[in-house]
Every structure is written in C-alpha cells, then in structure tokens.
Amino acid sequence: MSEQLKIGISIGDVNGIGLEVIIKTLMEAEVYKYCTPIVYGHTKVASFHRKAADIHEFIFQVVPDASQAHSGKPNMINCWEEDVKIELGVANEIGGKYALLSLKKATDDLVSGKIDALVTAPINKHNIQSEEFKFPGHTEFIQEKAGGQDALMFMISENFKVGVVTGHIPVKDIASHITVENIVSKLKLMNQSLKNDFWVEKPKIAVLGLNPHAGDNGLLGKEEQEIIIPAIEAAAEAGVFAFGPFPADGFFGNQAFAKFDAVLAMYHDQGLIPFKSMSFNSGVNFTAGLPVVRTSPDHGTGYDIAGKNLAVPASFREALFAAIHIVKSRREQAELTANTLAFSKMSRDRD
Secondary structure (H helix, E strand, O other): OOOOEEEEEEOOOOOOOHHHHHHHHHOOOOHHHHEEEEEEEOHHHHHHHHHHOOOOOOOOEEOOOHHHOOOOOOEEEEOOOOOOOOOOOOOOHHHHHHHHHHHHHHHHHHHHOOOOEEEEOOOOOOOOOOOOOOOOOHHHHHHHHHOOOOOEEEEEOOOOEEEEOOOOOOHHHHHHHOOHHHHHHHHHHHHHHHHHOOOOOOOEEEEEOOOHHHHOOOOOOOHHHHHHHHHHHHHHHOOOEEEEEEOHHHHHHOOHHHHOOEEEEOOHHHHHHHHHHHHOOOOEEEEEOOOOOEEEEOOOOOHHHOOOOOOOOHHHHHHHHHHHHHHHHHHHHHHHHHOOOOOOHHHHHHO
16 A cells, blocks of 8 residues: 555644644655645745744645645645735634635545545634534534534544544533434444444444443433433444443543543543543544544644744644545455455355
8 A cells, every 4th residue: 555645734723833733744754655745725824834933944835736736745735815914822813714715625625536635733613613614613514515424523542542422512512412323323433433444343342421420320310321321232233342331530540441442432521631631742633434534633723832833743743644544444445345255155055
C-alpha cells in the first residue's frame, strides 16, 4: 500500500492555533512519505501565522484544484480572494466566516472524491454558526454532507478508544437522548469501525452507565435497567460483543478500560474527560460510521496561545497519520473482501 494519498486539511478559526499546528506538522519530512497534503485556506493568512510563530523557510505551493497538487510538497488551495483582518486570540465573526469557507470547500472535495480524507483544524462552534452552518460541530456538518444516516464521535489513541452516545448537547437533554435505538446504533458503528478501520477481528466493547454507580440497581435511576441493559442485549443479538453497564468512576479508576478494545460512554464529558486526561496532545477525534474519513486533533482553537509559537502539533500530527491509516485499512479490507472466494455446498462437494 505505497499509494500516495491526498489528505485535505481545513484551517479552522483563523484567529486560533490551527494554521500554526498545520505548518509545524507539514515541516516534518516524514509526512510526505505517506501523503500529499492539501490545505484549504489562503496563502496570505498562512504567511501571517508563519511569521507570528517565527517560522522561516516554509512555503505552500498554490494549486487551483486538488487534482493538481504537487507530491512531496505542502499544497494550498486559496478559498477566497479578499484580504482578511486577523486578530490572534480573538473570537469574532471573521474567524467563523473563513473557517466555514475552508471547511465547505474541503468537505466538497472530500465527498466528491478529490481527496482521500479530511483533517479538520479546530473551529469555534459559536462564531461559525450561520445560514449554512447550523450544527453543534464538525461531526454533524460532515455527516449531513456525506449523506450518513448516523455517525459516531470516536476518540482514539494508541491505548484507549472511546465513543459517545450523545455528543454536543446540553446536559439537561442527555437523558432524553439515551434510548435503546441510539445505543444500539452507536455500538454497531463502533463495532464496524473497530473491524474495518482498526482491524480488530472480534471487538470487545465496554458500555458505561448513565447514573452514578450505574444506577445502583435502580436506586439512583432506572435508565440502566430499562434502556442500557436491553440495548446491550439487542446489540448482542446483532453480533456485537458489548459488556456492562459499568459505573464510570470505578471503571476508569481501576484501569478496567485496558481489558476492552473500546468504550461507549453515554455523554460527552463522561468519555472525553478520562480520554483527554490520558491522551491529551496525542489523541484524535475520528468521525466513525461515514463513507468518508475525517479526523481532527483533540484540542480547541487555543486562543490564549495563538501566535505565540507555543502550540504543540502532536495531536494534529496524530490526526493526520490516523486519517492515512484508516483510509488504507478500509481499502485493504475492501480488497481482501472482494477477493474472497465464495464458499458453497458445491465447492465442498468438489473437495
């Protein structure tokens, strides 16, 4: 699988650290052994960030289309013509406007097959809201554009993977979204992703409870008995090896997650707090369950350190290589499946 993949990169909020971690990642020669990176933004904005971070001797090759990207070099597609007033560290409409222009063009190329995967730099979920973006985050936007029926926010690192049933919704709304159907759907997506994207032959998935002490046999809540356990049983009938529900505090406290291939949490902070505690600066946000591949670093816009040459590119680098790995895993899996010989009673009789 020596094929050079084209990996698209959206720049995120122009007032944040997105372009700094992108440039620092693309300064590594190893990147070009595995992919041809194509950044969606503008060279003037990139130059501003390069100078602010005191980075020298780095130049993007401007290309009009992904099909004309130069192998072995960092490529840039200019997504607008006008000059942009950048205010590093400031959350404003400018940051949201140009983050969306970058994301739209990159997503269009992803869905149309011009690029093999997309790595998204962080956006501000508030200032990007507009008539064209009425979503709580990247995951939901790309899911709609790609035509996915459902998607899973899947946080991945070398030693720990966790997905969530409910993502970017208010805490007060979590319980109403914990249904048998939603849990089973996420378990199926996680199970399929572990098989196809990470080549885990028989995934073992741990399921966390919603309430303290996993409801304590109904004393602290009925969701475990009435929803989560029936969902685990339904998933088992569909061939998913899921176990639980486990009380979240004890599960992470005694390192029980190490016995499983992945963990399904009920809500955002239940899964992401332990994940970021263990994998910050090395974790990756992967949108599983879609026909396209999208990854992102596990940090935000970093307004407080924007332009100060303090941003660590480790998580973005991991997101880039995770995207490459997942695309190649899917293609290898598809190739192996396509070449599988049909096994029938007639072939057994001939043997």
